[in-house]
Amino acid sequence: MTRTQMRSALGKAVGLGSARDGVENWLLERVSAVALIPLTLWFTVSTVMHAGDDYATVMAWLRRPVTTTLMALLLMALFHHTALGLQVIIEDYVHSRMKVLLLVGMRLGCLAMAVTGLVATLKIAFGA
Amino acid sequence: MIIQRSDEVPDITLLKRFPVPRNFGVSAGSRIGKGRTWPAPGGAARIRRFDVYRYDPDSDGNPRIDTFHVDLDDCGPMVLDALIWIKNRIDPSLTFRRSCREGVCGSCAMNIDGTNWLACTRFISDLATPATIYPLANMSIIKDLVADLTHLFAQHRLVEPWLRSRTSAPERERLQSPDERHRLDGLYECIMCFCCTSGCPSHWWNGDRFLGPAVLLQANRWLTDSRDEATGERLDDLEDPFRLYRCHTILNCTRTCPKGLNPGKAIADIKKMLIERRG
Ligand code: SF4
Ligand code: SF4
Ligand code: FES
Numbered sequence: 277m278t279r280t281q282m283r284s285a286l287g288k289a290v291g292l293g294s295a296r297d298g299v300e301n302w303l304l305e306r307v308s309a310v311a312l313i314p315l316t317l318w319f320t321v322s323t324v325m326h327a328g329d330d331y332a333t334v335m336a337w338l339r340r341p342v343t344t345t346l347m348a349l350l351l352m353a354l355f356h357h358t359a360l361g362l363q364v365i366i367e368d369y370v371h372s373r374m375k376v377l378l379l380v381g382m383r384l385g386c387l388a389m390a391v392t393g394l395v396a397t398l399k400i401a402f403g404a
Numbered sequence: 405m406i407i408q409r410s411d412e413v414p415d416i417t418l419l420k421r422f423p424v425p426r427n428f429g430v431s432a433g434s435r436i437g438k439g440r441t442w443p444a445p446g447g448a449a450r451i452r453r454f455d456v457y458r459y460d461p462d463s464d465g466n467p468r469i470d471t472f473h474v475d476l477d478d479c480g481p482m483v484l485d486a487l488i489w490i491k492n493r494i495d496p497s498l499t500f501r502r503s504c505r506e507g508v509c510g511s512c513a514m515n516i517d518g519t520n521w522l523a524c525t526r527f528i529s530d531l532a533t534p535a536t537i538y539p540l541a542n543m544s545i546i547k548d549l550v551a552d553l554t555h556l557f558a559q560h561r562l563v564e565p566w567l568r569s570r571t572s573a574p575e576r577e578r579l580q581s582p583d584e585r586h587r588l589d590g591l592y593e594c595i596m597c598f599c600c601t602s603g604c605p606s607h608w609w610n611g612d613r614f615l616g617p618a619v620l621l622q623a624n625r626w627l628t629d630s631r632d633e634a635t636g637e638r639l640d641d642l643e644d645p646f647r648l649y650r651c652h653t654i655l656n657c658t659r660t661c662p663k664g665l666n667p668g669k670a671i672a673d674i675k676k677m678l679i680e681r682r683g
Binding site: 288290296298371 | 554555557558559561562606609610612613640641642643644645646647648649650652675678679682
């Protein structure tokens, strides 16, 4: 009989103990969700309003400091929220060793997408 | 609509059950087969059919569904009465837990027509035809309708469900104002039947680490008690991505609690306490 099987029920329930962590992620997930409400609304409405415009007009709109700022905020809130949400899904449903790989890959993916978006936004704002 | 109590019915019900094939993802050893059909009692005027989950650990057989016919004129009004009637009149080997037969001991929790409830507080007249009686979901089954609750009680033990105080014991009772006492309402009534935990999807997937609604409601009961002095340690032990934060406020727990309690809200209150403590 292996050691795991001999462990008492309480020992099994205690496991590795409490991580004393989680409140930060929980709060950030809610804060980013609230921030995303006005940001996505603004983004959707603006995109629809610029739907028929030519390239130059859209570029001029994107170069405005207000637009750049809101775009940067949207990208950060969006990908942070996405990462936290995907983390919950992976932790819920993946129970194999793939879990760590998926978590790291997902984190890096979200970071890469956020950075790509930010670079593009800044390049448009300050670029030629 | 936010569900506050178990007697509230949802406005919209899309599907009666999650549309997966029967026995989907179930290991071959626990596939449920068709069992025996026991004949209806002769001369009975009002008969009700019950499909009951049977599992016999002493045989190598898989679980099976037996069909019984209960003579309603010879039997009390509750589901537990019907089970006792079956045990007395048809098959004495039918196994289930019961004690108080009035909804205070929490022994007779089972899955009745797809919902966890106490057999002693569910009217036979409210059942579907045929009525389906299963043990609590997501548990190892000891026999028939008796689930193995060892892990759940170990999780309960983990939150130290007793008064922890550093003030030396007073001569008389530890006092509490009526107001402080009222804050325990909706928490102290829990009878640890585990209807809620058995119905919680988060506990299905991560029950080894997630404490589940019944235990978290008890944890909140001691966090809320004005006489308890271990609030900080209790919160430390609960703040964990799995123990507490696996709860995603799905509220199956609140909808199924046969005592009309709201474990979902109790869990949200713990999360609020952790935010409050943080800053
Ligand atoms: S609210 Fe939380 S504890 Fe209740 S069923 Fe949902 S996940 Fe489980
Ligand atoms: S909260 Fe309700 S369903 Fe859950 S164990 Fe307590 S009494 Fe049973
Ligand atoms: S027998 Fe006690 S709760 Fe049903």
